[in-house]
Amino acid sequence: MANRYYQEGEKRADGVKDLFAAVAPRYDLINDLQSFGMHRLWKRRLVRLAEVKSGEAALDLCCGTGDIAFALAREGAQVSGVDFSAAMLEVARRRLTATSGCRVTFEQGDALSLRFDAQSFEVVTISYGLRNLRDNDAGLREIARVTRPGGRLMILDFAFPSNPVWKALYTLHLKTVVPALGRLFCGDADTHSYILESLKRYPGPAEIGRRMESAGWKDVRWWNVLGGVMTLHRGVRVDEQPG
Numbered sequence: 001m002a003n004r005y006y007q008e009g010e011k012r013a014d015g016v017k018d019l020f021a022a023v024a025p026r027y028d029l030i031n032d033l034q035s036f037g038m039h040r041l042w043k044r045r046l047v048r049l050a051e052v053k054s055g056e057a058a059l060d061l062c063c064g065t066g067d068i069a070f071a072l073a074r075e076g077a078q079v080s081g082v083d084f085s086a087a088m089l090e091v092a093r094r095r096l097t098a099t100s101g102c103r104v105t106f107e108q109g110d111a112l113s114l115r116f117d118a119q120s121f122e123v124v125t126i127s128y129g130l131r132n133l134r135d136n137d138a139g140l141r142e143i144a145r146v147t148r149p150g151g152r153l154m155i156l157d158f159a160f161p162s163n164p165v166w167k168a169l170y171t172l173h174l175k176t177v178v179p180a181l182g183r184l185f186c187g188d189a190d191t192h193s194y195i196l197e198s199l200k201r202y203p204g205p206a207e208i209g210r211r212m213e214s215a216g217w218k219d220v221r222w223w224n225v226l227g228g229v230m231t232l233h234r235g236v237r238v239d240e241q242p243g
C-alpha cells in the first residue's frame with residue numbers, strides 16, 4: 001500500500017511537511033529508540049569531520065529539532081538552522097538555552113531556495129535531510145551556491161548495507177520495529193514506514209558522491225557507518241561552480 005507521506009513529483013514537499021508536523025513532538029524520543037541512541041554518535045562524528053573552527057559561519061539545513069546546530073555551536077560556530085517545518089522548529093527553539101542562543105538562530109525556509117547570499121557559509125551540514133528533498137541535485141547545487149570556495153559540506157543519511165544478510169536484517173528493522181514506534185508514539189505507522197519508502201528511492205553512496213561532484217563539490221569522500229546502514233559524505237566547495 002502507498003505511504004501517505006511519500007508523494008511523487010510536485011507534491012513531495014507537502015507530504016514531508018505533513019509527516020514532520022505529525023512527528024515533531026516525539027521526533028527526538030523515536031530517534032533515540034529506533035537507533036538505540038546511536039544517532040547521537042553518528043551526529044558527533046559528522047561534526048568532527050566538518051572540522052569547524054571557532055567563529056565560522058555554519059548552516060544546518062533541514063535542522064529539525066536542532067541536534068547538529070547545537071553541536072556546531074558548541075564547537076564555536078555561528079549557526080543558522082533552517083527547516084521548512086514550523087512544528088520541528090518549535091521544538092528546536094524550545095531547546096535553545098542562554099548559552100546556545102548567542103550562537104544559534106533558527107528560521108523557516110526551503111532547502112531548495114535559500115534566502116542567503118552566495119558564499120555565506122564556511123560549513124553546511126544536512127543530516128537526514130537530503131533524502132527528503134524533491135530534487136537532490138537541486139539541493140546540492142543550492143548548498144554549493146551559499147557555501148564559500150573551500151567550505152565543507154557534511155551529509156548524514158540512511159543507506160542500505162552491501163552485505164546481504166545485514167541488509168535483510170536492517171530492512172526487517174525498518175519494516176517492522178520502526179513503523180511500530182510510529183504507531184505507538186504518533187498513532188500512525190506510516191510516519192515511520194516512510195523511512196524505508198524514501199530510502200528505496202534514494203541513490204546509494206557512490207551515486208550521491210558523483211552527484212556532489214557534478215553540483216560543485218570536490219575531494220568527495222564517504223564513510224559507511226555500522227556496516228553501511230548510514231553514510232557520512234564530505235565534500236569541499238570548488239572555487240568555481242559549474243555553469
Ligand SMILES: C[S@@+](CC[C@H](N)C(=O)[O-])C[C@H]1O[C@@H](n2cnc3c(N)ncnc32)[C@H](O)[C@@H]1O
Pocket residue numbers: 013016017020061062063064065066067068082083084085088109110111112126127128129132133134
Ligand atoms: C529527519 S528530519 C532531520 C532533522 C535533523 N537534521 C536530525 O538529524 O535529527 C528531516 C528534516 O528535514 C526537513 N525538510 C525536509 N525537506 C525540507 C526542505 N525542502 N526544506 C527545508 N527543510 C526540509 C523536515 O521538515 C525535517 O525537519
